[in-house]
Amino acid sequence: xxxxxxxxxxxxxxxxxxxxxxxxxxxxxxxxxxxxxxxxxxxxxxxxxxxxxxxxxxxxxxxxxxxxxxxxxxxxxxxxxxxxxxxxxxxxxxxxxxxxxxxxxxxxxxxxxxxxxxxxxxxxxxxxxxxxxxxxxxxxxxxxxxxxxxxxxxxxxxxxxxxxxxxxxxxxxxxxxxxxxxxxxxxxxxxxxxxxxxxxxxxxxxxxxxxxxxxxxxxxxxxxxxxxxxxxxxxxxxxxxxxxxxxxxxxxxxxxxxxxxxxxxxxxxxxxxxxxxxxxxxxxxxxxxxxxxxxxxxxxxxxxxxxxxxxxxxxxxxxxxxxxxxxxxxxxxxxxxxxxxxxxxxxxxxxxxxxxxxxxxxxxxxxxxxxxxxxxxxxxxxxxxxxxxxxxxxxxxxxxxxxxxxxxxxxxxxxxxxxxxxxxxxxxxxxxxxxxxxxxxxxxxxxxxxxxxxxxxxxxxxxxxxxxxxxxxxxxxxxxxxxxxxxxxxxxxxxxxxxxxxxxxxxxxxxxxxxxxxxxxxxxxxxxxxxxxxxxxxxxxxxxxxxxxxxxxxxxxxxxxxxxxxxxxxxxxxxxxxxxxxxxxxxxxxxxxxxxxxxxxxxxxxxxxxxxxxxxxxxxxxxxxxxxxxxxxxxxxxxxxxxxxxxxxxxxxxxxxxxxxxxxxxxxxxxxxxxxxxxxxxxxxxxxxxxxxxxxxxxxxxxxxxxxxxxxxxxxxxxxxxxxxxxxxxxxxxxxxxxxxxxxxxxxxxxxxxxxxxxxxxxxxxxxxxxxxxxxxxxxxxxxxxxxxxxxxxxxxxxxxxxxxxxxxxxxxxxxxxxxxxxxxxx
DNA sequence: CATGGCAGGTAA
DNA sequence: TTACCTGC
Ligand SMILES: Nc1ccn([C@H]2C[C@H](O)[C@@H](COP(=O)(O)OP(=O)(O)OP(=O)(O)O)O2)c(=O)n1
Ligand SMILES: [Mg+2]
Ligand SMILES: [Mg+2]
Numbered sequence: 001x002x003x004x005x006x007x008x009x010x011x012x013x014x015x016x017x018x019x020x021x022x023x024x025x026x027x028x029x030x031x032x033x034x035x036x037x038x039x040x041x042x043x044x045x046x047x048x049x050x051x052x053x054x055x056x057x058x059x060x061x062x063x064x065x066x067x068x069x070x071x072x073x074x075x076x077x078x079x080x081x082x083x084x085x086x087x088x089x090x091x092x093x094x095x096x097x098x099x100x101x102x103x104x105x106x107x108x109x110x111x112x113x114x115x116x117x118x119x120x121x122x123x124x125x126x127x128x129x130x131x132x133x134x135x136x137x138x139x140x141x142x143x144x145x146x147x148x149x150x151x152x153x154x155x156x157x158x159x160x161x162x163x164x165x166x167x168x169x170x171x172x173x174x175x176x177x178x179x180x181x182x183x184x185x186x187x188x189x190x191x192x193x194x195x196x197x198x199x200x201x202x203x204x205x206x207x208x209x210x211x212x213x214x215x216x217x218x219x220x221x222x223x224x225x226x227x228x229x230x231x232x233x234x235x236x237x238x239x240x241x242x243x244x245x246x247x248x249x250x251x252x253x254x255x256x257x258x259x260x261x262x263x264x265x266x267x268x269x270x271x272x273x274x275x276x277x278x279x280x281x282x283x284x285x286x287x288x289x290x291x292x293x294x295x296x297x298x299x300x301x302x303x304x305x306x307x308x309x310x311x312x313x314x315x316x317x318x319x320x321x322x323x324x325x326x327x328x329x330x331x332x333x334x335x336x337x338x339x340x341x342x343x344x345x346x347x348x349x350x351x352x353x354x355x356x357x358x359x360x361x362x363x364x365x366x367x368x369x370x371x372x373x374x375x376x377x378x379x380x381x382x383x384x385x386x387x388x389x390x391x392x393x394x395x396x397x398x399x400x401x402x403x404x405x406x407x408x409x410x411x412x413x414x415x416x417x418x419x420x421x422x423x424x425x426x427x428x429x430x431x432x433x434x435x436x437x438x439x440x441x442x443x444x445x446x447x448x449x450x451x452x453x454x455x456x457x458x459x460x461x462x463x464x465x466x467x468x469x470x471x472x473x474x475x476x477x478x479x480x481x482x483x484x485x486x487x488x489x490x491x492x493x494x495x496x497x498x499x500x501x502x503x504x505x506x507x508x509x510x511x512x513x514x515x516x517x518x519x520x521x522x523x524x525x526x527x528x529x530x531x532x533x534x535x536x537x538x539x540x541x542x543x544x545x546x547x548x549x550x551x552x553x554x555x556x557x558x559x560x561x562x563x564x565x566x567x568x569x570x571x572x573x574x575x576x577x578x579x580x581x582x583x584x585x586x587x588x589x590x591x592x593x594x595x596x597x598x599x600x601x602x603x604x605x606x607x608x609x610x611x612x613x614x615x616x617x618x619x620x621x622x623x624x625x626x627x628x629x630x631x632x633x634x635x636x637x638x639x640x641x642x643x644x645x646x647x648x649x650x651x652x653x654x655x656x657x658x659x660x661x662x663x664x665x666x667x668x669x670x671x672x673x674x675x676x677x678x679x680x681x682x683x684x685x686x687x688x689x690x691x692x693x694x695x696x697x698x699x700x701x702x703x704x705x706x707x708x709x710x711x712x713x714x715x716x717x718x719x720x721x722x723x724x725x726x727x728x729x730x731x732x733x734x735x736x737x738x739x740x741x742x743x744x745x746x747x748x749x750x751x752x753x754x755x756x757x758x759x760x761x762x763x764x765x766x767x768x769x770x771x772x773x774x775x776x777x778x779x780x781x782x783x784x785x786x787x788x789x790x791x792x793x794x795x796x797x798x799x800x801x802x803x804x805x806x807x808x809x810x811x812x813x814x815x816x817x818x819x820x821x822x823x824x825x826x827x
Numbered sequence: 828c829a830t831g832g833c834a835g836g837t838a839a
Numbered sequence: 840t841t842a843c844c845t846g847c
Contacts (some may be wrong), residue, residue: 047831048830052829073830096832097832098833267844267845328834331832333831333832334829334831338828339829390843394841439834711843
């Protein structure tokens with residue numbers, strides 16, 4: 001198994017152009033799209049509004065203006081902003097269900113994937129895109145004299161360090177012209193540094209196209225960061241939001257870092273970042289630069305030390321690893337405080353609910369992605385002697401059956417708990433559970449008899465295409481490994497599968513996992529075949545169609561090692577996926593009692609249950625025979641009481657629930673405990689005494705109250721200082737310091753081969769021609785830019801054009817701004 | 828007792 | 840493999 005992450009060579013540190021696309025207030029946008037009347041109003045998305053109005057997990061921008069933030073309770077938000085509309089996350093099976101946001105995220109990612117092969121989803125609402133290839137192509141087009149970048153393509157773009165974006169563009173050309181400010185870049189004298197700004201600018205144009213397409217296809221708005229690596233792209237993205245994009249130019253990194261709190265860097269926002277600040281007595285990212293790599297490695301560890309050393313310099317070598325689908329499917333629920341699960345029937349109930357959700361999502365996943373999870377992980381937190389102890393156990397997963405999974409999860413917890421059942425009882429847990437989680441992962445592609453051979457050939461054909469299209473990589477040996485006797489069929493399969501590829505592409509069935517790895521991808525970039533005016537989108541689409549493979553591993557010429565990347569095998573559609581053994585709803589029913597009783601008695605509980613009695617699982621289970629896998633659960637006792645409050649997912653404004661047993665009014669969030677109390681009452685007197693005495697002793701022996709969490713196996717970690725050093729490359733930057741047009745041969749010191757520039761007719765050393773052409777490219781950008789500025793007087797139309805480009809009907813801002821404002825001033 | 832429900836990555 | 844960290 002390739003260890004997920006891979007890294008580029010440091011020599012290519014500035015070569016890539018990376019985008020980070022992050023949706024604006026994503027869950028809110030999802031809700032606004034579903035309920036368009038919400039647009040423009042302040043809204044927030046909450047889950048579980050019963051307690052203090054629920055917890056806010058997303059806030060739209062109008063609401064942010066009024067000071068509403070994530071982490072607030074719904075009630076606080078109402079206080080802060082009385083007009084706010086609180087939208088609830090759907091509750092399914094008495095727990096928050098995030099399906100609609102996952103689906104929306106996938107919809108967006110699908111658009112991105114179509115445009116950019118090398119995509120890594122980083123969360124439900126963001127993705128990294130490596131667009132180096134496309135940028136390089138456009139650069140070549142520019143250098144051939146077919147210039148195509150217009151200022152309007154850089155609408156909504158910002159550059160860190162420039163209050164007016166036009167200044168940035170202007171400076172790019174003057175920078176290349178006079179070259180003097182390459183001085184402050186005491187970095188390697190790489191041509192990459194010179195190309196940096198132009199590449200980023202082209203990246204911004206591409207980002208704009210991508211964002212426009214996302215808006216067009218999905219209706220959602222997003223922001224983007226444009227930089228030479230993932231860390232900086234992510235950082236940049238957050239600087240201007242919403243619906244904006246931000247370039248982080250090389251030369252603005254250090255100025256930015258000098259006042260940027262360390263915690264703003266992804267990965268340093270937690271304890272590690274805190275430790276860093278304390279141990280090194282620093283506050284800002286820029287403060288890191290004074291430490292040698294060796295010292296950082298000594299104080300932390302080798303890996304972190306090197307990483308920090310580079311980060312301080314704005315360098316991050318992590319590849320964009322192509323990944324569209326998640327590696328795991330999980331769900332979990334907390335049972336805080338007095339909601340802790342203390343009865344076995346309650347535990348069974350919740351494991352059943354969690355397993356049910358997992359099963360449903362897995363069934364969708366198997367159809368969509370043609371893969372099966374091979375492992376299940378059960379996580380839980382139990383309170384032991386007043387301390388929260390978290391554990392997780394993994395088990396091999398062979399069946400997708402709800403009951404089997406639930407029973408398995410139950411057994412896992414039981415077997416890994418020293419004292420599972422309270423002594424003297426058969427239903428009371430010795431250690432209340434405060435958290436339950438079930439997740440599945442370790443997916444493997446389904447190999448049916450039918451498609452195994454097909455895929456074999458598919459992969460084979462793809463490899464062949466790759467070899468043909470990229471470079472002179474042979475791997476002939478591997479090719480010849482294919483059984484000879486099947487050679488005849490080969491062409492047939494190739495054609496057949498190619499067709500398949502195309503149709504499957506459209507439905508985005510791309511599996512990222514596959515075996516083919518190429519050692520070195522040459523950065524030839526000498527392909528002059530693609531003609532000028534072909535659109536980015538057309539090219540992207542054509543690329544996809546040409547090879548059924550996810551072109552990810554080829555996508556970047558600067559990605560020298562593709563060991564961690566994938567040549568995705570396309571998934572063959574399987575019309576009868578459901579007919580397999582996957583959805584066996586057998587007669588065995590571990591939790592039948594729980595489910596049955598819930599159905600039977602739900603009407604006797606607090607009246608208004610919007611329950612799921614008609615769900616196929618339950619009705620089916622009801623009609624099947626009982627197999628009592630868990631003897632201890634067989635006896636009656638009204639355990640539905642123990643989770644009754646969760647059967648009322650929407651208690652509206654009722655903070656109180658009436659207890660059926662004693663008629664008392666009980667705080668809703670105390671109800672589970674209250675019912676556990678009744679549950680305890682039903683136990684024998686003797687058991688109860690025991691129970692109480694233990695509770696007492698617990699209270700007595702519990703000192704002031706610790707909030708610490710511990711794990712079942714305690715061990716102390718110590719640091720491992722390892723040192724190594726690395727010489728820094730020193731290359732002169734003098735050769736970039738010419739005046740006027742750079743690189744032009746003004747003296748005859750030459751035995752060098754030269755070339756006549758198609759732009760200016762000057763003779764330029766052949767090896768410098770690209771660089772020289774960059775200069776012209778930059779000039780042209782400026783000229784175009786200035787043209788735009790010239791017509792400022794009547795620019796209203798242009799401004800309108802630009803703002804209308806996104807088709808927003810909303811508050812028509814910017815209307816009366818002059819053209820400078822068009823480039824958006826930063827705050 | 829109170830963000831909660833996710834998901835990915837790493838050390839040991 | 841498990842516990843923990845980090846971030847959305
Ligand atoms: N602690 C968190 C953070 C975020 N989310 C969800 C809700 C968000 O809408 C979505 C994306 O998270 P972001 O951090 O990207 O925040 P938003 O997209 O909401 O806002 P922004 O415009 O700042 O990106 O993930 C969540 O459930 N819990
Ligand atoms: Mg977002
Ligand atoms: Mg995000």
